[in-house]
Amino acid sequence: xxxxxxxxxxxxxxxxxxxxxLAMALGVSALIIYLIGENPIExxxxxxxxxFGSSEGIGYTLYxxxxxxxxxxxxxxxxxxxxxxxxxxxxxxxxGLGVAVALLALDHYLPFWLLxxxxxxxxxxxxxxxxxxxxxxxxxxxSHIVITTIMFNFIAANLMVYLLVNVFxxxxxxxxxxxxxxxxxxxxxxxAMFATFGIKISESPLNFSFIIxxxxxxxxxxxxxxxxxxxxMRSVGFSEPxxxxxxxxxxxxxxxxxxxxxxxxxxxxxNEIMGVQHKLMLDFxxxxxxxGIAVALMGRNHPVGIIMASILFGALFQGGAELSFxxxxxxxEMVFVIQGLIxxxxxxxxxxxxxxxxxxxxxxxxxxxxxxx
Amino acid sequence: xxxxxxxxxxxxxxxxxxxxxxxxxxxxGIFSERSGVVDISLEGKLLAGAFAAASVAAVxxxxxxxxxxxxxxxxxLSLVHGFASITHKGDQVVxxxxxxxxxxxxxxxxxxAWFHRAGQTPTxxxxxxxxxxxxxxxxxxxxxxxxxxxxxxLISGHNLLVYLAFVCVGLTYWILFKTRFGxxxxxxxxxxxxxxxxxxxxxFLRYRAILIGGILTGIGGTYISIAQNASFTRDxxxxxxxxxxxxxxxxxxxxxxxxxxCFLFGFLEALSMRLQGVxxxxxxxxxxxxxxxxxxxxxVVLLAGFVGRAIAPKADGVPYIKER
Numbered sequence: 001x002x003x004x005x006x007x008x009x010x011x012x013x014x015x016x017x018x019x020x021x022l023a024m025a026l027g028v029s030a031l032i033i034y035l036i037g038e039n040p041i042e043x044x045x046x047x048x049x050x051x052f053g054s055s056e057g058i059g060y061t062l063y064x065x066x067x068x069x070x071x072x073x074x075x076x077x078x079x080x081x082x083x084x085x086x087x088x089x090x091x092x093x094x095x096g097l098g099v100a101v102a103l104l105a106l107d108h109y110l111p112f113w114l115l116x117x118x119x120x121x122x123x124x125x126x127x128x129x130x131x132x133x134x135x136x137x138x139x140x141x142x143s144h145i146v147i148t149t150i151m152f153n154f155i156a157a158n159l160m161v162y163l164l165v166n167v168f169x170x171x172x173x174x175x176x177x178x179x180x181x182x183x184x185x186x187x188x189x190x191x192a193m194f195a196t197f198g199i200k201i202s203e204s205p206l207n208f209s210f211i212i213x214x215x216x217x218x219x220x221x222x223x224x225x226x227x228x229x230x231x232x233m234r235s236v237g238f239s240e241p242x243x244x245x246x247x248x249x250x251x252x253x254x255x256x257x258x259x260x261x262x263x264x265x266x267x268x269x270x271n272e273i274m275g276v277q278h279k280l281m282l283d284f285x286x287x288x289x290x291x292g293i294a295v296a297l298m299g300r301n302h303p304v305g306i307i308m309a310s311i312l313f314g315a316l317f318q319g320g321a322e323l324s325f326x327x328x329x330x331x332x333e334m335v336f337v338i339q340g341l342i343x344x345x346x347x348x349x350x351x352x353x354x355x356x357x358x359x360x361x362x363x364x365x366x367x368x369x370x371x372x373x
Numbered sequence: 374x375x376x377x378x379x380x381x382x383x384x385x386x387x388x389x390x391x392x393x394x395x396x397x398x399x400x401x402g403i404f405s406e407r408s409g410v411v412d413i414s415l416e417g418k419l420l421a422g423a424f425a426a427a428s429v430a431a432v433x434x435x436x437x438x439x440x441x442x443x444x445x446x447x448x449x450l451s452l453v454h455g456f457a458s459i460t461h462k463g464d465q466v467v468x469x470x471x472x473x474x475x476x477x478x479x480x481x482x483x484x485x486a487w488f489h490r491a492g493q494t495p496t497x498x499x500x501x502x503x504x505x506x507x508x509x510x511x512x513x514x515x516x517x518x519x520x521x522x523x524x525x526x527l528i529s530g531h532n533l534l535v536y537l538a539f540v541c542v543g544l545t546y547w548i549l550f551k552t553r554f555g556x557x558x559x560x561x562x563x564x565x566x567x568x569x570x571x572x573x574x575x576x577f578l579r580y581r582a583i584l585i586g587g588i589l590t591g592i593g594g595t596y597i598s599i600a601q602n603a604s605f606t607r608d609x610x611x612x613x614x615x616x617x618x619x620x621x622x623x624x625x626x627x628x629x630x631x632x633x634x635c636f637l638f639g640f641l642e643a644l645s646m647r648l649q650g651v652x653x654x655x656x657x658x659x660x661x662x663x664x665x666x667x668x669x670x671x672x673v674v675l676l677a678g679f680v681g682r683a684i685a686p687k688a689d690g691v692p693y694i695k696e697r
Contacts, residue, residue: 032479036486084466133673143676144685146413146466147622150615151669158666166660293470331485331492333607336478344453344471348463 008358018298018346020353025341032337038327050322051315057322059190059204065307065314066206066271067092069213071292072310073220074265076301078145080224081257082237087134087149088265089289090156091127095266097160098126099273100168100178100280107185115185119274120212120267127266128259130156135258139251145258153289160282168280178280187275209271216267217303223260224303233257265289287336294339297347313339378519382526384643389527389535390601392632392639394419394610396538397593398617399624399631400545401586406626407549408582409562409688413469414454415590416614417476418447422594424480427494427605428487430501439501440595447591450476451583459579462692473614481607492607494598503532503600534596541589545628558582562686565693575693590614619672626686638668 030040051061071088078085085091102122106115134148164176190206224230235243236253244250272284291313298312299305320335345352398415405412422443430439450472457468481492488494508529515525549555557578561568565575597613598605616638623638624631645664652658 032482036482084464086466086470137673137677141676141678143673143678146411147618148673148676150413151619151673154612154615154669155666155673158662158669162660162662165662290470290474293467297467329486331482333478333481333485333492336474337482338478340471340473340475340478343467343474344457348457348465348468348471349461350463352461 008354008361012357012361014300017350017353017357018300020357021346021350022298022342024349024353025338025345028341028345029334029338033330033334036329038329043323043327043330046323046326047315047319049319051319054202056202056204057318059202059206060318060321061311061314062190062210063205063207063271063276063314064317065310066210066213066275067268067288068291068295068310068313069217069307070268070271071265071289072295072299072306073217073292073303074261075292075296076299076303076306077220077224077233077264078257078261079296079301080230080237081233081254082240083138083254083257083261084146085131085149085258085261085265086146086293087131087152087262087289088268088292089285089287090149090153091130091262091265092268092272092285092289093153093156093160094130094269095123095127095263096269096273096284097163097280098122098124098266099269101126103181103185103274104168104178104280107182112184116187119185120270123266123269124263125266127269128263130266131258131262132255135255135262138258139254164280164282176282180279181274185274186278187270189275205276207271207275209267209275212267212270214307216264217307220264221303229253229256265292291339293347294343297343297350378522379526382522384640384647386527386530387643387646388636388640389531390639391642392635393535393538394593394596394601394613395617395620395635395639396542396632397589397596398614399621399635400541400628401589401593402618402621403545403549403626403628403631404558404582404589405586406621406689407562407686408558408579409565409686409691409693410454410458410579410583411465411469411690412454412583412586413466413618414450414472414614415586415617416610416612417469417473418450418587418590419594419597419614419617420473420480420608420610421446421450421476422591423598423609424476424484424494424594424605425591426595427497427598428484430497430599431488431495431604434498434501436501436503436599439599440503440592443595444588444591447587447589447594448584449587451587452580455580455583458692459576459583462694465690465692477608480605484605484607494605496604497599499603501599502603503534503596505530505532532596532600534592534600537592538596541592542628542632549628554581559686561693562688565688569693569695575695579693593617616668619668622685623668623672623675625684637671641665641667 033040033043051057071092074088074091075085099119099122102119103115106118130152134145134152137143137148138145168178169176170179187207187209190210191201191203193208194201224234232248232253235246235248236250240250268288273280277284295306295309295313298309316335316338320332323330324332398419402412402415425446426439426443429442430436454468454472457463458465484492484494511525511529514521549559557568557573561575561578569575597609620634620638621631623634641664645661648659648664649661
């Protein structure tokens, strides 16, 4: 997925081109806002203010970012083995199921410090399990992972409706959701954590999961670039026949990569279910799995890039929600338009601007040479 | 549950109505993928078509202008997909995902900006919709037992677009397998280099294929919003584009089997509506969600290769890069 260029300096390839792509996506978005009859500059100001203007806004921004870091890492890890995991949505959904199953079963018996690792393991296990069948089919039966993971998103959605309506629903209740977990099973909020140090911040859904997402990013970075398994994974991504010829068990690598990818997506369930909702409910994933694709593309499949892109998207979601209050003509769905445009420009059209940038650079270099001569 | 002929006919009739948009989208998928372009954006194009048709029909009061707008919208999105994945050799899946997300947001944004009804378009009068038509003689033979009932209740009484879907399947077959254009189109999906060597433009062929797909999804979208329903509501395509994709795979990229798969998936949907909360003897209450997940599960099973094998066109999803 990554391509280095010989005629461009590294910084241009890593920073300049993604920024140009982002600018094009935002340019088209601005045009749409303009056509609706609102002022795009004003809208941008309101969005930035909504996302970063208050500690509450920042809290929401980082809470959204937490989900995107998990789903973004999931997509990125798979990308490194040249696998396109579109199934983050379903894996996160089932990951949340894993959290809920663990907490509903154990919250009466165990203290938080035991529930915490169990819930995380359960989220990863369930997420990985949901990726396992598409992974197996890709590795051993040659069926395309894109199609099977899409199908598994829908199967997950139907499964969750079934489970919530028939199994987890509280007796006598009409809303398909589980009982609320005991408070001892809630992930501590950032507000509470800051309060122990005597710092007061406003209430927001931001919780300890954000810290977990940062630690996870570090672990993923180590895994991809500093372990034998990561090396094997990247070799498979670079050229499957070559990796196979070099003695790497490519089938096993595909399986492991997808299981890790599913486990990472499943962790988004920890943030949502253990950190925010405190119960199992329908549709809590709300498209975060797809945002993960945008985040991975923008972040160039690198954990640092993914954290930055996640914060950008967190700001988009939070700022977009605020914007729709101040400019009712722009609904919060505008965020999805911007997100889709970013996927288009920094994914499918990633190298559209490259020939132009290269030409600019060659003109620039020629001038320098002319001066030197 | 007792099943009379009447019940059976109403389930089958619902099957036809529910399969129609799937058929349009599946044929669109066949054109696209047979030419070597993976099209995840069927879903987005259906949704965009539905929105365009309902909006234009609401403003002009003409169902036909709505249909025209939907077709143009479908083609425009196809051009976006083509620009990214054919001209710029971008990842076809990424481009498709992008289109789906853009459309799901943009239809709501524009709907609210234009009509101020929380993303819904105004409810259309029947003059601005495609209404069911009675085939000639339906009244006359409705009293004839069995055959008369089948004709009146199952074959007659659908709207024009339903019949058009059947025509489209025939046309797709004819174009793909009986014309020179179709031969070249299939060749470009299997071995673009050979086609290129023969002096035929790979890119132009693929553009034409996905534009046909745009037309078909536009009609499919029109059907969803102004024939099956009387207005556009947000996300009303509700995954039908993906079911069509599944039907196309289930039909092994061939028009007639794909149509039959659409019927199968439409039947499952009709059945799940019918079985909501019904207790079936011996089985108990059948979980509706299991039937609704049926298309996806069946497709995965087929893709697993345990029951027959689904083999995609060889160059499907691979951008063609000319050697220089």
